Amino acid sequence: MSNNTHPRSSSVQWDRRRFLKASGLTAGGMGLVSLIAACGGGSGGGADGGTVTLRMPFLADMQIPDPDIMYEGEGVQVMESAYEGLVRYESGTGKIIAGLATSWTVSDDQLTYTFTLQPGVKFHDGTIADATAWTKSFERRGKINQGPAYMVAGVAATDAPDPTTFVVTLAEPNNAFMHYLACPWQPFAVSPTAVESHAVAGDLAQEWLKNHDAGTGPYTIAEFVPGSHYTLKAFPDYWGGKPTFETVRIEITPSVSTQKLQLDSGAFDIVTKGFPIPDVLQYQQNSQFTVVNAVGGVGEAIWLNPHSGIFADKVLRKAVQTALDRAAIVETAWGGLTTAQEGMWPDRTFPAALAPFPSEVDTAPLAAMVPTLASNKVDLAWGADLGAPRQQMAELVQTQLAALGLDVTVRTMPTAEMFDLANQPSEKRPDMLVAFLGGDALHLDTTFRILLRTDAKPLNFYQYSNPELDDLMDEAVRQPTPEQSDAIYQQISGIILDEAIWIPLCLPPNSTIAHNYVTGIENNAFFPQIVWPPTLSRS
Incomplete structure (x- = not known):
């Protein structure tokens, strides 16, 4: 498709002229220095008994974190933290790059996709995310048959000739298929063992997955309390290396004004969307914060x-x-x-x-x-x-x-x-x-x-x-x-x-605002409200 595999970069830098032009749109509140002082601003990156915690807000509750049901914007950050797909979009370019698949080939008739898998990847239950697990994961998405099920609807068969080779055969050519596999709502690797162990009356573990996870991502879901908070804990056996932040605490905070106060005081370390433009531009002028501006595909x-x-x-x-x-x-x-x-x-x-x-x-x-x-x-x-x-x-x-x-x-x-x-x-x-x-x-x-x-x-x-x-x-x-x-x-x-x-x-610009000790911010090339969890770090 035109410019689909390598979309152009969308990094945005907002200059002083634009700052002055936009700053009169809405009241941005008191000056940041005064506000931070008033709120008792701290150094951030809070510690709980020595555990480095990243704190961030959601504007609203997400849907249940079932990888084959969740199909909205608000909760994708959680899903990208707990689960992984075969491929993903490269931040800034939109190029399709490796995920749990290290490489792939497509047959001349565009019907057969052969993926070579990263060896030794573990699910959070300790079992191996091999090719057989991928066949079961595709099967579950089709059986659940919720919003994102269309991504596998055209699959005629899957095969696992060996543990690190996963083969997908389509019923007919689909030049969008690799984009289905790269997008934020992509088919994820889901532990067949966890699904079987927690299934009740043939529900494919849907009830259990309302507040647990069965993925391979850098974080596991430790707490899922609707209307209050979600807590993610670093997975010690993550194949990509242990994450810098041992805990991610997501607070449900519907008020943008409250989010701003919490960010300024150090109670939040990062906010990925939603602030009024004048506020964003003020943060951009403040050396205590980093602002990453990006546009995506919506x-x-x-x-x-x-x-x-x-x-x-x-x-x-x-x-x-x-x-x-x-x-x-x-x-x-x-x-x-x-x-x-x-x-x-x-x-x-x-x-x-x-x-x-x-x-x-x-x-x-x-x-x-x-x-x-x-x-x-x-x-x-x-x-x-x-x-x-x-x-x-x-x-x-x-x-x-x-x-x-x-x-x-x-x-x-x-x-x-x-x-x-x-x-x-x-x-x-x-x-x-x-x-x-x-x-x-x-x-x-x-x-x-x-x-x-x-x-x-x-x-x-x-x-x-x-x-x-x-x-x-x-x-x-x-x-x-x-x-x-x-x-x-x-x-x-x-x-x-x-x-x-x-x-x-x-095409709206999205602004991720973080205290300057938070580094490694990579926004999703399609949906820039998402930051890529494995690269997040602190200085």
Whole structure:
């Protein structure tokens, strides 16, 4: 696929000019030096009886940490700490690199994938993560059949000819398959012994895995207390070497303001997302902190409800599509730190030139339609998982539409509620939703497969269905060359643009903020809210 195996680097440096420009967007609170003094700032990297502990927050509870069920953003840090896949994305480049597989080959017919495994890797129960364990892990994901199960749905067979050789045979070619295996929700190695030992009534250990783990990662799940905290303990037999931090303590802290106070006081060592931009920029100017800025493969967009409410009218959706000044919305909300997307998709997954989004603003069609509407009321929700910049984008959309005669109400939508939209009646869903737009991997197939495919849940929020698109997305992944699949993705993009179900906004920058004694921060190339656990260290 175009630029999929080696996406370009996305490191971001925010300069003084941008700092001054953005710092007036929201109140950043008192100066950091005063705040740290007021909170009794410490040296961080807390010690519990000599145990080096890394402390960090989550904005909300994650789903249960079952490796074949967990399918959201908030808990991926836990999964990447306890479990590992065959391959992964290299930080900063998106190149697919070795994980538990040291090398791999693909047959000429693109059906057979042969992986050479790292020898001697132990699960947390002490058993060996060999090729047979991988066959069982693939089998479990398919049987659990939750959101990420599509990644193995095309597997016809697996084989373990010897302990360090794992063979996967697909039913038909799939040029996205290696990206499935590299993404944050990838198939993980799961101990067959643990699954068998803790299975109850054939549940494949689902009940036990609600608060335990069966992985190979650098950390084990020691405590999982919903609504309170999760504690991870270093695995002493980790094949990659003992982690620097012996304990990772994750506190559920829904308030960004509280997270900031805790970070400034030294109660938290690192925060991986969610701070308002003016605060981020102030931390960047403070020598006591390190700020790592990165973008990934997921954009921001406006979703329109095509089935009920005011936007069931396609003509009205198309009028809104051109009426909004996306450049002004993004410029104001992000203070010049990112720009409106030129293309329909994040540019790390598909070139903007092949699927451009109209940049010209034309308010006339919408202004002409508004007086003829039976109702001018619009319910606009924004997903709470991104934080302040998304809220401001929603409010700016409200302002622009109000100027054209629409009565727009803005509300916050908690992540759990957003992930349940697909199960709600159409009339219970908001007319507009400002949320993420992107798939599971640096390959456009996953965007379509999880956000648009008929009956896909939970991320096809409005349960859009188009059998023609379903067939086209399947056809695209079977193509032997990038040029052939790109041509089909262009066709899909044209259909979606005509349907006017999404209005792309921008590729948001993500900021990881840490005390400067925390080193080795490597953000995931697709989902930069994740930091790679084995490289984290302290100076």
